[in-house]
Amino acid sequence: MTLPFLQILTPYITLLLTVGIWVVGWLMKKLIADNDRHFLDVKTELKAKIDECGGELEKRIDKLERDLELLERSRLADHKYLYEQFVxxxxxxxxxxxxxxxxxxxxxxxxxxxxxxxxxxxxxxxxxx
Missing domain, CATH: 1.20.5 (Single alpha-helices involved in coiled-coils or other helix-helix interfaces)
Incomplete structure (x- = not known):
């Protein structure tokens, strides 16, 4: 390759590299935008499911708290009974x-x-x- 041929070819190579870099950047931007939309959809779905289950979770937590209180009362009664038996x-x-x-x-x-x-x-x- 001669110098004049390289001088003629260099602008075209630069143009191809610039267009290639632009295409890669555009594809990355499009993929990121698609991922953002997908994550937003997932976030919206999860919020909706949490809102649906919120009342159910609250009921379950209340039931667990009541069960714990009952267990604590029975535990104290058992302790008292055992203490009375051995003291x-x-x-x-x-x-x-x-x-x-x-x-x-x-x-x-x-x-x-x-x-x-x-x-x-x-x-x-x-x-x-």
Whole structure:
């Protein structure tokens, strides 16, 4: 190949490469647009199915929550029954009675502390006024 022949052929090769690149770009753009439309259709269908099943799912969740509450109640009843079978009742009542009286004393002390704090805060606020 001679230099003049290459000089004549170069613009045509450039044109072919440019058109080829443009065609590839156009095809890619078309494929991407088709995929976007397809994904939008799938998204719309899924939203419709979710909306249809939404009420059903909510009912199923409510039923599961009720079942869990029933299981928890029966579990607590079983624990109480087993505890009553293996624990001496007099000792249990003495321990619970001591605990309840200790809790009562704690609440009395907290209430007394609350009154003292409120009295002091009221006195401090009256000095600032």
């Amino acid at each position: 001496h009742k007099d000792g249990f009542h003495r321990t619970v009675g001591r605990t309840e009286s200790a809790i009562g004393r704690i609440f009395k002390q907290l209430n007394e502390l609350n009154r003292v704090v409120n009295r002091n805060i009221g006195a401090a606020e009256s000095h600032h006024d």
